[in-house]
């Protein structure tokens with residue numbers, strides 16, 4: 415447990431002493447100078463890069479009670495006795511002291527610091543592992559992308575006006591909280607009195623496969639309408655305040671019709687809300703995203719579609735299968751496996767002739783028919799085939815066979831869903847590469863499961 419009190423100290427023009435003139439001392443001196451402290455460095459040897467800094471240099475050894483008159487002390491010498499003496503002298507005079515890398519001789523620590531304009535974040539690891547503090551600082555820096563400083567600058571101006579115009583503290587706080595939220599929603603330009611719908615692809619399973627933009631939209635959402643195939647981490651943990659509406663389709667269980675989903679999107683946006691429609695994979699690949707955007711257009715609601723990694727791409731990548739390859743596949747075709755020869759509109763002859771990798775979605779139930787139809791239309795029976803189940807999830811698995819053998823090979827096997835079927839010469843890469851491909855899904859989570867429902871059917875099941 416970290417029991418340190420984080421405080422930000424005003425050191426402008428305050429005398430501070432650094433004992434030691436090496437590299438480590440240099441790092442601390444620079445941090446003090448950023449706070450505009452009046453820094454004196456005491457050491458017999460001073461490294462060259464410190465000489466050009468706006469500091470006072472005293473080429474001397476430390477003597478007892480040299481700390482007197484200073485507001486803050488840093489000891490960065492390699493002499494344990496000197497360091498201890500500095501600590502004891504500082505303690506005697508009640509001056510905060512930090513002996514570098516000796517937590518027991520510190521009354522304060524200097525954390526890893528992230529700074530962007532007036533935003534300053536200091537990270538403490540309780541002296542346990544400063545390198546981890548730096549790692550967290552870099553993470554913050556990647557997240558802020560240089561936008562927080564600017565956002566704070568604008569908020570500060572607005573705050574000044576609000577402070578002058580609103581009297582009650584609680585009202586000021588409420589208004590400011592709203593403004594802060596809006597400032598972070600800047601990439602989500604709110605329409606006049608109306609909200610906006612983000613149709614976001616959540617990726618195939620692994621929650622880390624969402625795009626940064628998709629994640630940002632979730633963070634800004636007031637309402638999230640989510641499918642069954644979306645990872646719970648993305649739905650429930652990124653933005654705990656947003657209202658969650660489950661609109662997944664489950665066979666034989668409670669389910670929401672496509673019309674209802676579209677009405678919900680419109681209604682929520684009309685209330686001025688930021689609505690995220692979170693869909694598995696990519697919203698425009700077998701996701702009925704097209705219907706949703708049509709409905710939004712009809713209702714006059716602004717929307718943005720944020721692409722996601724579709725299941726076929728995620729599944730293939732995870733098992734080292736290149737969907738196109740210079741010599742084996744000039745293209746990739748994504749196909750619904752729900753339609754078969756009798757009821758579908760696929761041009762099976764063209765599919766069989768194409769020098770293309772075929773990726774079937776929602777096709778596991780029809781796999782024998784798919785294989786037989788392709789062979790009947792001229793595809794070689796020896797063409798390799800892979801069924802990738804729970805792709806990009808911890809339980810991901812691959813089953814490899816060929817068009818002519820798959821029906822027999824599957825006898826007694828249980829194939830988990832969701833799954834895609836990849837057909838083409840490129841599947842052979844998996845065998846060659848499998849010892850070297852190491853795909854690590856981000857978390858130990860149970861597979862989400864697609865309940866065997868085919869969203870291309872129009873059936874609606876009510877609870």
Ligand SMILES: C[S@@+](CC[C@H](N)C(=O)[O-])C[C@H]1O[C@@H](n2cnc3c(N)ncnc32)[C@H](O)[C@@H]1O
Nearest residue numbers: 695696699701724725775776804805832833834
């Ligand atoms: C209704 S489609 C939705 C596809 C989604 N929009 C996409 O771009 O991936 C559902 C089908 O996607 C495939 N699928 C979804 N997630 C999968 C996963 N993690 N691994 C393998 N196949 C998956 C399965 O074929 C499943 O039946």
